[in-house]
Amino acid sequence: MDRAGNVEVGYSRANGTSLYPSISVAMRSVGDIKNRLTSESIVLKGSGSQTKYIRWGDYTHMSVDPVDGCTLWFVGQYQTVTGVFDWSTLIYPTKATSCQ
Secondary structure, eight states: OOTTSOEEEEEEEOOSSSOEEEEEEEEEOTTSOTTOOEEEEEEEEEOOOBOSOOOOOTTOEEEEOTTTSOOEEEEEEEESSSBSSOEEEEEEEEOOTTOO
């Protein structure tokens, strides 16, 4: 949550057929309907999947920037090719327009 009360979540998203593990975020702005996330978007589409291991998402994290209290940083993983240990990491900053 940022200092204005906006909440954002980051997560992996895939559907097993046409969307490989990708990085998505969704936000609930302070004035939005309670208990609902809005503004969902795929930040980065993956182009492969993990084949051998069933673990995923061990290296994900969301933090608020201590300098401005508004920038939310999400660290997430995605696949560029299908393989065993071929995942990559993205560090994604975002800021709600209502946080000044």
